[in-house]
Amino acid sequence: MFKPVTIKDIAKELKLSTSTVSRALRGGYEISDETKKLVLDYAEKINFKRNPIALSLKERRSYSIGIVVCEVANVFFSQAIDGIESIAYSKGYNTIISQSHDKYEREVINMEHLANRSVDGIIISLAAETKNYEHIEKLHKQGLPIVFFDRILESMQTHKVTSNNVKGAFEATEYLIKKGCKKIAHLANSEQLSITAQRQIGYKDALTKHHIPFKKEYVRYCEHGGSMKDEVEQAMISLLNLPEKPDAIFVASDRLSMGCLAALKKHHSENIIVAGFSNSDVVELFSPSLSCVRQPAFEMGQIATEMLISIIEAKYPVEEFETRILDTTFSPIA
Structure with a gap:
């Protein structure tokens, strides 16, 4: 049976305390650079990954971001997802992608499913059929960070990014x-x-x-x-x-x-x-x-993710929000 390496195993191998190893993996300021390097180099060598379930229970965070788009096969949205993931992974977050196929019912199901999976926040581009926004407003009022891109909901007080x-x-x-x-x-x-x-x-x-x-x-x-x-x-x-x-x-x-x-x-x-x-x-x-x-889809995805993570990691409730409008480029055939 597969048995993942634990922090205790690393501590035993390096003759350090488990708390020292844990702080080093988190990049704690109280740990010397030499010890951090020792721990991180060894963790990389054995391909150690921190247990996401244990981490989420301890920090009350899942380190996962939900994405709701109409269709992954759509070139614009696939490029935007690439941008989202480029930032998410660099910040230690995983992504869960869902498609509404421009249907209201699918969007409602997707939002509820992601919330029940305890994602830390959601990046969404609204479905074409969506006229009732109660499913989004309810989650937002409950404190779930939500950021809109491309197809935005003007009335909601949160970060948004779209194009000109x-x-x-x-x-x-x-x-x-x-x-x-x-x-x-x-x-x-x-x-x-x-x-x-x-x-x-x-x-x-x-x-x-x-x-x-x-x-x-x-x-x-x-x-x-x-x-x-x-x-x-x-x-x-x-x-x-x-x-x-x-x-x-x-x-x-x-x-x-x-x-x-x-x-x-x-x-x-x-x-x-x-x-x-x-x-x-x-x-x-x-x-x-x-x-x-x-449209600058990749950049829109990056900015939306940075906006979402800024809400997730804020020490105090965020009360000022920004709508970013990025420039488009026109390419004539002749």
Whole structure:
């Protein structure tokens, strides 16, 4: 039977007290640098890992962080998770990743499961279907540290990190206008998401700047974030069947962009120019082509994690919170 090495085993081998070994492993200031090095070098040599269950019982902390995103396969979220883990692991935390698939019920289950697993805090990007926030507000009121990224909940007093959605949408829409397009449709995510409102502001601002009237009939919302079968295609068909067919489309998210391009190809409308949000590394291979707004996903994940750990490790209740807005970059195809 496997028997893990304990602090007592290290103490016996190095002829030190268990309390000295424990303090050295924690980096205690009262232990000499020479003793710390001796203990840490030996711990590394035998691949010693402190028992997380014992540690959590002693310190009332699990050293684990919960992550709730709509879909790990989404390039943006996979990049953000890489950023989260890069900081979490460097600070001694493990991560537990869960997917909502943009469904409200799944998000509720995931949040409750993570809380019951006694995670020290949660980093979340809201599901497209989520309109009721009681499951998040309840945990927050109970003292569970929560940080939002990308799709944020404006009303909650906590740290948030997102990108400059207004600027990104403006640049993408203006690019389409400068390509000679005047009938620019907008394929949007669900209406209640923070990113939907912000990106629509940028879209409208670009139209206004170039004296193109905003038309509601050119906007289609995907209330399930494109997670429902044929949702994006049906939205695209309704746009393509308008009396005045769009000559360009501004798309508001990665998943919607993929669905949009697939629908244009299927319905032989490749002449329509598309620009939108996408963090794909192979965007130049898409057909039809896609000029894209890129978000600093990795950096967003890093900042969200640093924010969360600052709440977790604070000696006193945190009462001042920050919303960080990171810049986007626009990459035109031509």
